[in-house]
Amino acid sequence: MAVKTPAQSDTVSTDRIEKRVVLRAPRTRVWRALTNAGEFGTWFRVKLEGAFTEGSWIRGRMAIPGYEHVTLEMLVERIDPERYFSYRWHPYAVDAAVDYSAEPTTLVEFKLEETEGGTALTIVESGFDRIPLARRAEAFRMNDNGWAGQIKHLARYVE
C-alpha cells in the first residue's frame, strides 16, 4: 500500500477525506492511543466494550454531548503494529431510528510514520460515494437541530 503525500486541500473528491497531522509524541505512544480501545475511547469520546481485534466488531456508546444516543460499531480490518490500523463503520449514523446495518460502510485508515519532532499521522476515510445521496442530505437535517442552538448562541453574541 503506497502512502501518498497529501496535497494541501486540493481534492475535489466526494469519496474521501484525508488528514495529516504531526503529533509531538513518540510513535509507540500514538499507536497505543489509536489501538488500545480504552485509550481510543478517551480522545474519540466513545465508551468501547472490548478490544480491537482484526476481523471483529467492537461497539460502544458515544460520549460526545449531543451524540450520547449513538452506538458506534466498528469492524476492525487490519492492525499492522505501529504502522497501520483500519476499520469500517457507518459514517454519521446518528439517527437511532434508522437501521444502518444494510448500508455501505466507509473505511477509516490510520497510518503512522516517524518524523522530525514526533509522529506523522495520516487519517483517511473513504467510500463516501457509495453512501446514498439522500442519507448524505439527511446529515444536514440532523445537523440543523444540533446547530440551531449554536446559531441562537451566535445571534446572542453578535447582537
Add this chain to the structure above:
Amino acid sequence: MSSKRGTAALRLTDAVPLFTALGDATRLRLLGRLAGGPLSITRLSEGTGVTRQAITRHLHALGDVGLVRHARRGRERVWDLNRKRLEIAQRYLDHIAAQWDDAAERLRAFVED
C-alpha cells in the same frame, strides 16, 4: 476554537433555506430518486402515495433553493438534480472532515501531554 465555530455557524445561517428544503422526508426521497437521473413528475409520483400536485409543490420547494431544475425532454417536462448535488456531497464531506479535525485535536491533546 470559538471563532472557528462562529464562522461555521454563520455559513450555516446562510444555508438555512437549503436545510429547510431538505427537512422533509418526501423531498429527501425525491432527491434520492433524482440521483439516478432526470425523471418526469409521473415517474417521480409512482409508488409514493403522494399526489402529482403535492410532488410538484415539493419539486418547486427544492427548485427554489437550487437543488433541482426542470427541462423539456421532447413533449415531457423532466426534473433533474442541479449541480448542487455535488455540493451536498461536498458539504457532507466538509462536515465529516470537521469532525475528524476535532477528533485529531483531542488525540493531540491526549498524546502530547
